[in-house]
Amino acid sequence: MLELAVLGLLKEKPMYGYEVKKRLDERLGHTWKFSYGSLYPTLKKLSKVEAVELEFPDGETLTRKKKIVYRITPKGEAIFEALLDESGASATEDREAFMLRLAFFRYTKPETRRRLLERRRGYLQDRLAKMKESLKTLRERVDAYSLELMQYGANETEHDIHWLEGMIEAERNGADGSQPGTDPSRFGVLRGETT
Amino acid sequence: MLELAVLGLLKEKPMYGYEVKKRLDERLGHTWKFSYGSLYPTLKKLSKVEAVELEFPDGETLTRKKKIVYRITPKGEAIFEALLDESGASATEDREAFMLRLAFFRYTKPETRRRLLERRRGYLQDRLAKMKESLKTLRERVDAYSLELMQYGANETEHDIHWLEGMIEAERNGADGSQPGTDPSRFGVLRGETT
DNA sequence: GTTAGCATGTAAGGAGTTACATGATTTT
DNA sequence: AAAATCATGTAACTCCTTACATGCTAAC
Numbered sequence: 333m334l335e336l337a338v339l340g341l342l343k344e345k346p347m348y349g350y351e352v353k354k355r356l357d358e359r360l361g362h363t364w365k366f367s368y369g370s371l372y373p374t375l376k377k378l379s380k381v382e383a384v385e386l387e388f389p390d391g392e393t394l395t396r397k398k399k400i401v402y403r404i405t406p407k408g409e410a411i412f413e414a415l416l417d418e419s420g421a422s423a424t425e426d427r428e429a430f431m432l433r434l435a436f437f438r439y440t441k442p443e444t445r446r447r448l449l450e451r452r453r454g455y456l457q458d459r460l461a462k463m464k465e466s467l468k469t470l471r472e473r474v475d476a477y478s479l480e481l482m483q484y485g486a487n488e489t490e491h492d493i494h495w496l497e498g499m500i501e502a503e504r505n506g507a508d509g510s511q512p513g514t515d516p517s518r519f520g521v522l523r524g525e526t527t
Numbered sequence: 528m529l530e531l532a533v534l535g536l537l538k539e540k541p542m543y544g545y546e547v548k549k550r551l552d553e554r555l556g557h558t559w560k561f562s563y564g565s566l567y568p569t570l571k572k573l574s575k576v577e578a579v580e581l582e583f584p585d586g587e588t589l590t591r592k593k594k595i596v597y598r599i600t601p602k603g604e605a606i607f608e609a610l611l612d613e614s615g616a617s618a619t620e621d622r623e624a625f626m627l628r629l630a631f632f633r634y635t636k637p638e639t640r641r642r643l644l645e646r647r648r649g650y651l652q653d654r655l656a657k658m659k660e661s662l663k664t665l666r667e668r669v670d671a672y673s674l675e676l677m678q679y680g681a682n683e684t685e686h687d688i689h690w691l692e693g694m695i696e697a698e699r700n701g702a703d704g705s706q707p708g709t710d711p712s713r714f715g716v717l718r719g720e721t722t
Numbered sequence: 723g724t725t726a727g728c729a730t731g732t733a734a735g736g737a738g739t740t741a742c743a744t745g746a747t748t749t750t
Numbered sequence: 751a752a753a754a755t756c757a758t759g760t761a762a763c764t765c766c767t768t769a770c771a772t773g774c775t776a777a778c
Contacts, residue, residue, distance in 0.1 A: 485557030
């Protein structure tokens with residue numbers, strides 16, 4: 333996960349490790365968090381397989397400590413694509429994995445996007461049906477707190493299905509040749525202007 | 528997490544490991560999942576510290592394989608309470624940890640419940656403010672997919688704050704002596720009857 | 723001049739997963 | 751009699767966290 337996220341972000345521009353974390357927190361912090369204790373080892377690992385290269389902004393040699401800019405290499409781009417493709421069950425069943433893929437949708441083919449969105453929708457529809465079943469049979473047998481939690485889950489799932497539906501629709505209306513991810517009007521299904 | 532969940536569920540009645548997983552999936556599967564590969568080692572660990580005791584339903588000795596009922600012991604109840612109490616930052620900042628606590632609210636004092644709910648609300652309010660800030664500054668700099676993701680996050684957070692507000696209110700109206708978790712009318716903030 | 727935030731890293735360990743392996747029981 | 755589901759378990763491994771450690775730089 334972290335490798336995919338880091339490479340995906342470095343595609344935008346070279347960055348410090350610190351900045352990588354800050355930006356990923358901004359965009360994905362809602363769904364997925366990680367610590368510096370996993371970030372730096374990951375960057376190290378990526379540089380060991382030559383997916384990223386290091387740069388020292390002061391012009392000093394590598395003896396100088398602190399402040400390292402990481403830049404993605406062509407090999408890194410290839411690894412990124414491989415990781416993005418390798419989206420088996422995890423990318424549809426795991427919320428975090430799915431959201432991470434969504435964050436990098438602009439690097440995927442329209443067809444890949446549609447497939448992922450529809451699989452996720454299908455999975456959630458399935459789960460929603462099961463949740464409603466459980467709610468029916470358990471309504472009298474569990475306490476109010478557990479029930480509230482289950483109801484919350486069902487509501488959220490329903491909401492998510494709606495959201496996905498809107499995005500699938502938007503993909504359909506924009507997938508005929510327009511550049512991916514440049515037209516904001518295709519989205520905003522749930523926008524509701526919170527300001 | 529798993530230890531807390533398993534002990535909490537076993538407080539209801541003795542069960543097979545298999546049943547433990549099924550029931551936890553029903554109630555918490557929306558937020559939190561686990562595999563049998565972690566369940567059985569956990570049960571083993573719990574029995575090693577005498578938090579649970581084993582029972583063989585066929586009346587056979589332990590030579591007989593398969594089908595083991597686990598029953599929580601007084602020591603297990605103590606461990607459960609300790610784990611439930613030890614809710615530092617994780618229980619308010621980590622969605623899964625918070626939801627797990629919520630599932631066992633009926634075993635906590637009204638005061639503990641109020642504290643947890645309010646801390647979680649405070650945390651989400653904080654994050655929402657930061658998310659809105661990010662949205663403002665990033666609106667022109669990131670692609671539509673990332674933006675949609677961030678907007679989704681903000682919407683969901685707002686929704687969650689509302690939900691918590693309803694529960695805090697419900698706690699206030701029901702915390703004056705009524706048995707915890709027995710009056711379903713205190714809830715249903717988001718119910719909306721999905722059937 | 724001290725607090726807050728920027729910036730990087732490591733060692734030990736926790737909490738799970740995946741894949742495998744086995745066999746009983748129920749349903750079709 | 752085959753397939754699904756019930757039921758239990760282990761070994762190797764992955765991914766990440768926590769706690770620690772260091773030092774720079776900007777703001778107040």
